[in-house]
Amino acid sequence: MSDMRHISSRDNPHFKALRALADDPRGHGRALVDGIHLVATCIARGIGIKQLLVSESGQKNPEIMVLLQGAAGIARVTLRDSLFRDLSGVAAPTGVAAVIDIPVPPAGWPSGDAVLLDAVQDAGNVGAILRTAAAAGVGDVLLGPGCAGVWTPRVLRGGQGAHFSLAIREQVDPAAALAACHATSVATVARGGANLYELDLKGPILWLVGNEGAGLSAELVAAARLRATIPLAAGTESLNVAAATAVCLFEASRQRGVR
Numbered sequence: 450m451s452d453m454r455h456i457s458s459r460d461n462p463h464f465k466a467l468r469a470l471a472d473d474p475r476g477h478g479r480a481l482v483d484g485i486h487l488v489a490t491c492i493a494r495g496i497g498i499k500q501l502l503v504s505e506s507g508q509k510n511p512e513i514m515v516l517l518q519g520a521a522g523i524a525r526v527t528l529r530d531s532l533f534r535d536l537s538g539v540a541a542p543t544g545v546a547a548v549i550d551i552p553v554p555p556a557g558w559p560s561g562d563a564v565l566l567d568a569v570q571d572a573g574n575v576g577a578i579l580r581t582a583a584a585a586g587v588g589d590v591l592l593g594p595g596c597a598g599v600w601t602p603r604v605l606r607g608g609q610g611a612h613f614s615l616a617i618r619e620q621v622d623p624a625a626a627l628a629a630c631h632a633t634s635v636a637t638v639a640r641g642g643a644n645l646y647e648l649d650l651k652g653p654i655l656w657l658v659g660n661e662g663a664g665l666s667a668e669l670v671a672a673a674r675l676r677a678t679i680p681l682a683a684g685t686e687s688l689n690v691a692a693a694t695a696v697c698l699f700e701a702s703r704q705r706g707v708r
Contacts, residue, residue, distance in 0.1 A: 507544020568595030576607015
């Protein structure tokens with residue numbers, strides 16, 4: 450073990466630094482990855498872990514004990530359970546987390562399938578969309594201004610490791626992305642678009658996904674090459690944005706015969 454310390458006070462400078470990092474990961478260039486599954490994913494994929502955080506009760510968890518045995522060379526901090534809960538933001542956290550560097554966004558623009566989020570504000574929705582994109586084989590996700598921070602603890606939990614399978618770009622200019630990406634741009638709209646199931650989605654697609662309440666901006670809808678609407682049962686108004694994105698991405702997979 451290269452370093453080990455114990456934190457029991459909220460006044461501890463190191464705890465304050467961790468708290469600030471959890472609140473503003475992008476500003477610090479590092480993210481707090483919380484939970485057994487996500488920490489195990491980081492270890493398995495060789496993601497550079499700067500520090501492991503373990504709660505006092507987490508040290509007694511058999512799964513966490515095995516996890517720590519496989520990460521013997523990484524600096525470790527143990528925290529009082531209440532302090533760990535404060536960092537995690539979960540009422541009953543598993544008791545282990547990791548501090549990682551936020552990956553540097555790739556240069557240039559996507560050349561294949563991608564999803565562009567326009568002011569999608571709910572962290573759960575952003576995390577679910579990332580998870581769906583990875584599962585559908587979409588390699589790139591772009592987030593415009595107004596989206597939930599993609600490296601915040603809630604989005605990381607929602608993504609369940611999808612972050613590490615995707616090329617993620619934040620704070621992109623949606624108009625610039627539309628102009629630069631050669632894929633067919635498809636605006637997802639609640640009504641007025643072509644029936645999703647009647648569109649040819651076999652080629653590379655740049656999916657445009659809008660805000661939970663307002664939908665896509667009028668400018669993006671107008672700039673898109675195609676507009677798509679998911680047909681719904683009579684009397685229903687719309688789908689949750691994450692659910693709608695999943696329908697779209699997997700319809701494209703179905704058309705391509707992906708199994």
